[in-house]
Amino acid sequence: xxxxxxxxxxxxxxxxxxxxxxxxxxxxxxxxxxxxxxxxxxxxxxxxxxxxxxxxxxxxxxxxxxxxxxxxxxxxxxxxxxxxxxxxxxxxxxxxxxxxxxxxxxxxxxxxxxxxxxxxxxxxxxxxxxxxxxxxxxxxxxxxxxxxxxxxxxxxxxxxxxxxxxxxxxxxxxxxxxxxxxxxxxxxxxxxxxxxxxxxxxxxxxxxxxxxxxxxxxxxxxxxxxxxxxxxxxxxxxxxxxxxxxxxxxxxxxxxxxxxxxxxxxxxxxxxxxxxxxxxxxxxxxxxxxxxxxxxxxxxxxxxxxxxxxxxxxxxxxxx
Ligand SMILES: NC(=O)c1ccc[n+]([C@@H]2O[C@H](COP(=O)([O-])OP(=O)(O)OC[C@H]3O[C@@H](n4cnc5c(N)ncnc54)[C@H](OP(=O)(O)O)[C@@H]3O)[C@@H](O)[C@H]2O)c1
Numbered sequence: 001x002x003x004x005x006x007x008x009x010x011x012x013x014x015x016x017x018x019x020x021x022x023x024x025x026x027x028x029x030x031x032x033x034x035x036x037x038x039x040x041x042x043x044x045x046x047x048x049x050x051x052x053x054x055x056x057x058x059x060x061x062x063x064x065x066x067x068x069x070x071x072x073x074x075x076x077x078x079x080x081x082x083x084x085x086x087x088x089x090x091x092x093x094x095x096x097x098x099x100x101x102x103x104x105x106x107x108x109x110x111x112x113x114x115x116x117x118x119x120x121x122x123x124x125x126x127x128x129x130x131x132x133x134x135x136x137x138x139x140x141x142x143x144x145x146x147x148x149x150x151x152x153x154x155x156x157x158x159x160x161x162x163x164x165x166x167x168x169x170x171x172x173x174x175x176x177x178x179x180x181x182x183x184x185x186x187x188x189x190x191x192x193x194x195x196x197x198x199x200x201x202x203x204x205x206x207x208x209x210x211x212x213x214x215x216x217x218x219x220x221x222x223x224x225x226x227x228x229x230x231x232x233x234x235x236x237x238x239x240x241x242x243x244x245x246x247x248x249x250x251x252x253x254x255x256x257x258x259x260x261x262x263x264x265x266x267x268x269x270x271x272x273x274x275x276x277x278x279x280x281x282x283x284x285x286x287x288x289x290x291x292x293x294x295x296x297x298x299x300x301x302x303x304x305x306x307x308x309x310x311x312x313x314x315x316x317x318x319x320x
Contacts, residue, residue: 020072029116052246074101098132119273157181157215157217159235184201222246229261247263295319
C-alpha cells in the first residue's frame with residue numbers, strides 16, 4: 001500500500017510517499033480502507049518537533065528521541081472496514097467509520113489496522129469521508145475543552161480566539177449548540193465565515209484589541225497561543241474561565257492550582273466521536289474545509305498548514 005513515510009523530524013520535505021506492506025488485522029482489530037485523512041496543526045508540530053515550551057522532552061520520549069518511532073504520519077481517518085479479526089464484535093465488513101489513531105499515528109495511508117476499542121465509531125451518515133476526516137481534530141478538541149473542562153452553559157458569553165481555524169470553527173459551532181452567546185476573533189478575510197458559523201459578534205484582530213473593549217466573558221478559549229492570564233484577567237467575569245490550549249508546560253503546571261485556568265491536552269474517545277456524529281447529523285456542526293490534497297501531496301499540505309492561517313481543516317483524499 002502507499003503511505004506517507006516519516007523517517008526524521010524536520011521540514012515538510014521529510015515526508016515521502018512510499019510503499020508499505022498492507023497490514024493484516026489481529027483478532028480484535030479491523031482493517032480500514034482509508035478514504036480520507038487530514039493534516040492538522042498538531043501533525044505539523046509533531047513532524048517539525050516544534051511543541052510549546054517544556055513539551056519537547058515528553059514529546060520526544062513518546063514519539064522517538066532521535067527519529068520518529070512510528071513510520072507513517074497522520075492521526076485522523078474516515079473510511080470503510082475492509083475486514084475484521086475473528087474476535088471483533090463492534091464492526092463488520094463494509095461499515096463506514098471515522099476516528100483517530102492517536103499516538104499510533106499511521107493515518108496518511110491507504111490502509112490501517114486499529115483495535116475495535118480505539119477511538120473509532122460509525123461515521124456521520126450525512127457527510128462525505130472528506131468532511132468526516134475534517135471535523136475530527138477541531139470537533140474533539142472543542143468537546144474536550146468547552147463541554148468537559150469549561151462546562152459551558154446556556155446563556156454564557158464565550159470568546160474564541162483563532163475562530164477561523166480547525167479548533168475555532170468547531171468551538172464557535174459547539175458553543176452555539178450549547179446556546180452560548182459567542183464572539184469570534186479572526187482576521188478581516190475570515191469575518192464572514194465566523195459569522196456564518198453562528199458567532200453573534202466578530203472581532204477583527206487587525207483592527208481591535210478585545211482586552212481594551214471592557215466586555216467580559218464567562219469563557220475565553222485561546223486557540224492561537226498569544227493570550228495569557230494577566231492579559232485576559234479584566235475580560236473575564238468573576239468566575240470566568242480561561243482555556244489555553246496552546247501553552248507551555250509551566251502554565252500547564254500552574255493551572256493545576258487555578259480553577260479558572262484550563263490547559264492540557266484533548267483526549268480521544270468513542271464517546272466524543274459519537275457526540276460529534278450526533279451534532280453533525282442534527283446539523284448543529286459542519287466541517288469547514290480549506291483545501292483537499294491527494295495522498296501523494298501530503299508534504300505540500302504540511303507546507304500550507306505550517307503557515308498558520310488555514311480556514312478550518314486541510315484534508316488528504318485517498319484514492320484506491
Ligand atoms: N491542547 C490540545 O489538546 C490541542 C488540541 C488541538 C489543537 N491544539 C493547538 O491549538 C492550535 C490551534 O489549532 P488549529 O487546528 O485550530 O490551528 P489552525 O487551523 O492552523 O488555525 C489557527 C488560526 O489562528 C488564527 N490566527 C493566527 N494568528 C492570529 C492572531 N494573531 N490572532 C488571532 N488569530 C490568529 C488564524 O486565523 P487568521 O488566518 O484569521 O489569522 C487561524 O485560523 C494549534 O497550535 C494546535 O497545536 C492544541
